[in-house]
Amino acid sequence: MNPLKHNPFLNRQKLKSGRVMFLLVVFVSLSSWCYLAVGIETGAYVLVYPSNFGNRIQIPANNPTTKQGVYLGRMLFYENRLSAANTVSCGSCHHQDKAFTDGLAFSKGVDNVLTSRNSMSLANLLWARKFFWDGRADGLEEQAITPLTNPHEMGQSLDASAQKIGKIAAYPPLFKLVYGDSSITGDRIVKAIAQFERTLISANSRYDQYLRSAYQPTPDELKGMELFNNAPQPEKGIRGANCSHCHGGVKTYMELFHNNGLDSIPKDAGIAELTSLPADRGRFKVPTLRNIALTAPYMHDGRFKTLDQVLDHYSDHILESASLSSFLRGESNEPGGTSLKLQPLEKKQIIAFLNMLTDQDFIHNPDFADPHLLTSKNKKY
Known part of the structure; x- marks a missing residue:
C-alpha cells in the first residue's frame, strides 16, 4: 500500500534532488558479508493510508517519522543483539507472514520462559493510544521498552543494548544520520523502533478494495x-x-x-x-x-x-x-x-x-522485511 520504498540497495542513479546518498562502508565480523554500500533516503517519511482510516494518528512531537529513522528502526526491530543472548529480536515474536504475530499461544524469550499473554499483531498501530492486552503503555515508545528489557523476553537493559550495538560498526553512522550525532542511547533505540512500527499500515485487503x-x-x-x-x-x-x-x-x-x-x-x-x-x-x-x-x-x-x-x-x-x-x-x-x-x-x-x-500486500511488503536478510543476499567479499 505504501508507495515509498526504503530499499537499502537503491540504484545511485535513482537518487534525485531532495535525497541524500549516505555511503556506509563497514566490516562486520559476526556476519557473512564484509562491506556494503548502502543508499539511505533521508527526509520526512510520508505515511500513506486511506482517508477513511481518519487522521487521529499518534506521533509524538519529539519523535517525528523520517525515512532514515524508519530505516534504523527496521534494522533494530530485527536486531538479535538487542537481546541478552543475541538470539531474540522484536521480529522473533512478530513475523511479517503472520501479520506480525508468531503463531504461538505464548512466546519464548531469551530464557525459554513463556510469556504470560499472546503476541498481538502490529498492524495499524499508528492510530493506537493504548498498548498491550491490558493497555498499560501509553505510546509505542513506552511499549517498546517492555519486551526489550523484560527478563523473559529480550532480557537486556537499554543501557546494555546501547553499549552492545555501539560496538557494531554499522550503527554509529546510522544513529548520526538519524539524530545528528553518533551517540547511541536506549531512548534513541526505542524511538527508532517506534518510527518503523508506525509504518506497518495494512489497508489493501479485499475488504478495502470492496x-x-x-x-x-x-x-x-x-x-x-x-x-x-x-x-x-x-x-x-x-x-x-x-x-x-x-x-x-x-x-x-x-x-x-x-x-x-x-x-x-x-x-x-x-x-x-x-x-x-x-x-x-x-x-x-x-x-x-x-x-x-x-x-x-x-x-x-x-x-x-x-x-x-x-x-x-x-x-x-x-x-x-x-x-x-x-x-x-x-x-x-x-x-x-x-x-x-x-x-x-x-x-x-x-x-x-x-x-x-x-492483506497480501502487507505480509509481502519488502519495506517491512528483515533488512539483515537482504544484506546477506547482497554480500560482497
Missing part, C-alpha cells in the same frame, strides 16, 4: 459482512453476530477493554491489574481483526486455535461473570434466547468475510 469499489464480494462474503455488522433482533427477523460492537469501523477495532465471557472466574485479571476495579476483571483490549485469518491462535491466552472455535464461543459458550461486558448479556437470534445461536452456515459466512480482511 470499499473503494474495486472488488465484488461473493454472496457468502456479503452475507458474512451483514451478520458481522448486525445486532440480532429476532422480533424483527434480523439475524446478526454483533461483532461490530467491538470491531466496528474500517480498522475493525475500537480502543475499548472488554470481558468477552471466556471464564466465569477470570484467571488473568486483565486491565484490573492496573485499575484494581472488580468490574475490570478479565477485561482486555479489543484487538484489530485485520489479517485475522493469519494470526491464530486467538484471545489473550491463545486458547482458540481456529476461527471456527472463536465463532463457537461467541455463539454458544459465553460464560457469565460479574464483569462480563453488558452487550454480551442476553443477545440472541432466537426469541427469549440467552446465547447468539448462530447457524453453521452463518458461521461459515462470517469467516468468509473475515478472510476478506487478509
Whole structure:
C-alpha cells in the first residue's frame, strides 16, 4: 500500500534532488558479508493510508517519522543483539507472514520462559493510544521498552543494548544520520523502533478494495459482512453476530477493554491489574481483526486455535461473570434466547468475510522485511 520504498540497495542513479546518498562502508565480523554500500533516503517519511482510516494518528512531537529513522528502526526491530543472548529480536515474536504475530499461544524469550499473554499483531498501530492486552503503555515508545528489557523476553537493559550495538560498526553512522550525532542511547533505540512500527499500515485487503469499489464480494462474503455488522433482533427477523460492537469501523477495532465471557472466574485479571476495579476483571483490549485469518491462535491466552472455535464461543459458550461486558448479556437470534445461536452456515459466512480482511500486500511488503536478510543476499567479499 505504501508507495515509498526504503530499499537499502537503491540504484545511485535513482537518487534525485531532495535525497541524500549516505555511503556506509563497514566490516562486520559476526556476519557473512564484509562491506556494503548502502543508499539511505533521508527526509520526512510520508505515511500513506486511506482517508477513511481518519487522521487521529499518534506521533509524538519529539519523535517525528523520517525515512532514515524508519530505516534504523527496521534494522533494530530485527536486531538479535538487542537481546541478552543475541538470539531474540522484536521480529522473533512478530513475523511479517503472520501479520506480525508468531503463531504461538505464548512466546519464548531469551530464557525459554513463556510469556504470560499472546503476541498481538502490529498492524495499524499508528492510530493506537493504548498498548498491550491490558493497555498499560501509553505510546509505542513506552511499549517498546517492555519486551526489550523484560527478563523473559529480550532480557537486556537499554543501557546494555546501547553499549552492545555501539560496538557494531554499522550503527554509529546510522544513529548520526538519524539524530545528528553518533551517540547511541536506549531512548534513541526505542524511538527508532517506534518510527518503523508506525509504518506497518495494512489497508489493501479485499475488504478495502470492496470499499473503494474495486472488488465484488461473493454472496457468502456479503452475507458474512451483514451478520458481522448486525445486532440480532429476532422480533424483527434480523439475524446478526454483533461483532461490530467491538470491531466496528474500517480498522475493525475500537480502543475499548472488554470481558468477552471466556471464564466465569477470570484467571488473568486483565486491565484490573492496573485499575484494581472488580468490574475490570478479565477485561482486555479489543484487538484489530485485520489479517485475522493469519494470526491464530486467538484471545489473550491463545486458547482458540481456529476461527471456527472463536465463532463457537461467541455463539454458544459465553460464560457469565460479574464483569462480563453488558452487550454480551442476553443477545440472541432466537426469541427469549440467552446465547447468539448462530447457524453453521452463518458461521461459515462470517469467516468468509473475515478472510476478506487478509492483506497480501502487507505480509509481502519488502519495506517491512528483515533488512539483515537482504544484506546477506547482497554480500560482497
